[in-house]
Amino acid sequence: MINTRLIPSSLLLLSVLALSACDDPFQIIEELTFDESLGIVLSEFTRLESGVYIKNEVVGSGEVTQEGQTAVLEYVGYLADGSSFGSGGFPFVIGSGNTIAGFELGVFGMRTGGQRWIIIPPSLGYGDSEQATIPAGSVLIFNVELCSLNGTAVDPDCAG
DSSP states (O other): OOOTTHHHHHHHHHHHHHHHHSOOSSOOGGGOOOOGGGTOOGGGSEEOTTSOEEEEEEOOSSOBOOTTOEEEEEEEEEOTTSOEEEEEEEEEETTSSOSOHHHHHHHTTOBTTOEEEEEEOGGGTTTTOOBTTBOTTOOEEEEEEEEEETTEESOTTTTO
């Protein structure tokens, strides 16, 4: 005779084991192999407390970003496989929450005229939400140039 009281407990245990065996859908920056075309050597980057990685290609000579300033940037966005998911220029107010959190964290502290690589973990990007050309759980890689802060530009051709 089957003990029916054990069935719910057994099902619960099997469900927990099945869920724990599932792969985490989020990519992990430190475990990725970046496409050679990106030229990313993670050991050359600085890991911020948030988990965002940054590397300055050009430090810039202008003002340093601060919360509340309007920044104008040019960017190219990539996935770890080297494919680009977008590019362009856009303004945003630093600290406003109008961009993904990892992008704001990566831009914070840049100088006008600076160029920086920013690598964003999924939790500070789009998380488990799929975007048009970005799979859910993806690490995002941006190459950005800070064109101006509050209307003061270093390079008049940037985001023109």
